[in-house]
Amino acid sequence: MVVATTQSQDIQELISSITDALHKEHLTTVARQINLLKPAQLLKIFERLSHQRRAIVYRLLDKDLALRVFEGLSPVLQSDLVHALQEHDTTDLFNQLAPDDRVWLLDELPATVASRLLRGLDDDEREETSTLLGYPADSIGRRMSPQFVTLRPWHTAAEGLDRVQRRLDTVENVYYLPVIDSGRRVVGAVSLRQLLGADDAQLVETLMEPTMTAEVSEDEEVVARRTARRGQFAVSIVDHEERLVGIFTLDDAVRILEFEESEDVSRQGGVEPLRRPYLSTPVSRLVRSRFTWLLVLAIGATLTVQVMAVFEETLEAVSVLALFVPLLIGIGGNTGNQAATTVTRALALDDIQPRDILRVFTRELRTGFMLGVALGALGFLIAWAFFALNVGVVIGLTLLAICTVAACVGGVMPTIASAIRVDPAVFSNPFISTFVDATGLIIYFVIARAILQI
Amino acid sequence: MVVATTQSQDIQELISSITDALHKEHLTTVARQINLLKPAQLLKIFERLSHQRRAIVYRLLDKDLALRVFEGLSPVLQSDLVHALQEHDTTDLFNQLAPDDRVWLLDELPATVASRLLRGLDDDEREETSTLLGYPADSIGRRMSPQFVTLRPWHTAAEGLDRVQRRLDTVENVYYLPVIDSGRRVVGAVSLRQLLGADDAQLVETLMEPTMTAEVSEDEEVVARRTARRGQFAVSIVDHEERLVGIFTLDDAVRILEFEESEDVSRQGGVEPLRRPYLSTPVSRLVRSRFTWLLVLAIGATLTVQVMAVFEETLEAVSVLALFVPLLIGIGGNTGNQAATTVTRALALDDIQPRDILRVFTRELRTGFMLGVALGALGFLIAWAFFALNVGVVIGLTLLAICTVAACVGGVMPTIASAIRVDPAVFSNPFISTFVDATGLIIYFVIARAILQI
Known part of the structure; x- marks a missing residue:
């Protein structure tokens, strides 16, 4: 931790001195300073600079360093930079990216800029990139690398090494070296390490091991998660006839997962993902990322006003009931959020599938009931002590009912979302709170009326 | 998606047929069936079997397959399995794990079991494992691999390849091959690919490139995040005198990050992390993972009862005020959650540091204010239309104030947590909702009293 802090303090100082020099328009000072830095430091700086400054500083970088920094930026920041650069610079950069990185960037760019950049590629590169672009959005086909070295079962280890050496550049x-049969079907894989450790004459057939494959149209997140979970360094991507079309490596899996995690976490908090570092996101964009959801939730929350209005007489008759409203719906919301958080995570990790919905329901029913018994007992005692016995009974029973219902709703909603192919995180915690708020109020007043005989 | 579903359906069928055969005690049928499966399939099955069945099925696996499955299980499930197995089986398995995987497992086991297993290792293995165990919990030292091939700047490429070949087993x-000077300080790194592509006589010095390093005592999550972000295949781990002590690879980074993500997501939802697949977690454990937080939050929520009690007269004087209570605190909670979600994520990604707290505050102040103006205007119009002008003014102003305060609280709280070295996710969304609930009620009643002159 100490080291990390020191490093980021240095970065902060560097940024201050760079922005200072930019302010005074001492561009040569900036150029001298930044070209002495490592790519990793430059990346940190770029992620914290504002839009305009980023482009100015970028133009002052030496060509090699510029490429390395560009490769390290997220596709969204790359796209911001492409907008700010001259056509000539952009074409150069674009040509030097790997085919799959090119596709990441193209996904972010407007169609006109994208097709202009594609036209600038040489024929081979354009064909490779276009092939990747031909696969559906969010499919692993767009994220795989179409360049790889294949082996045949009848190759010797020496022949294999030779093939690797010829394609190193x-x-x-x-x-990771997929082994294919005469029909290009994947029959296994050999690692370079195995090849190096083998005798020259040993056949690939005897070295190879089964390998994980994924179909080119599978969802990128599903394949990335599977790759990461199994600690696989790479997997073979095949078409629907099981012929090898690409390989997909762990570093790309990590990139996809980080992106998806940010998306899930944001949605669960009821925010649209920012996709840019917080400090370099304009406030207007922060507002936009939140407003739609907040509005939807606020409209949903007007339900509670209607419920309260329906029971206005009950409230006026026993005014002490109003005191517990925030407490009860708060606890209901929390219980619902807990269940939703656990189940959404389990769905993301593929620990449960939509078809497990009944098991989820019974587990959450039992969990919610047990939590409700504990909290209800406590609520009963406290409300009895400070108010009256019948108030205690109302509060206790309401807590029991609310916890049970909230846990079930919180567990079942994300599972249903997943079944109908909607991102479970869309039934975000705020959404579930709002839903449980209205339901909880109805439960409360119905129980109160019955017990207090209003 | 289609392929993934088909696969998991197969798994479900396999599990049914296995549990069925177990039920009838047809152990040889089970043994025949499972030993035909791939490790990846077995892992999926193991993650969904109950505690007892897992141990029975495991004992029926062939030795090689058993080791591969064991290596693939998460440390928590490994530890469950160790408890269920015979001492003899456990010692065998433990000896065959890599040193860093051994430390993951040891962290999960009770001290007595851990020391018994350590005693069973041969001297070299025990020393390596003990060295890793000597580093502080959560430090990267515990997660690195102490086995690696080093090169010297004056080695030729051919010598380098030879060194690799001799240590392949x-x-x-x-x-990833770190290059060290005579004082064991890391001066760069060479990839095996570079070594293969070089002429035999080329010096490592001319091949090597700068490499990312991390200090052995640094936090594992920080180093894992840095490794993954930069797409590094491996980094060098050094002691405080910059001498090489280990390497840390991307697959381990992925494992740590998945673990930390689950922890963050859970905490943000106010749940203790389960650490086991949802369906194989007993309901009693689900209850325990939620009860403490729920109780803390419920106690916090009693604040709202007190606030309501203080303003009981106000409520009785203008009973329409009660109708808006759930709506107002709901919107406040949502706004606070949105801010907390965004800021917590930015902290986790290292996009902001605790020292940026003022910038976070001003950004959230502006964001909250703008959201408050929009929602306040809407609330004013609706409350005016359905109730009265002065009610409209109260609701409008309250929404403006609540949104502003909630965004600031939601943004600043996680930043403070991070500054005092507490996991920001501990100031979970439910926690912030509860805090904002009480504050929001005070704001509401103070505004209502002032405007309605009660």
């Missing part, structure tokens, strides 16, 4: 990954 | 990772 053009292929991104040579550590 | 004992070293886990040979693709």
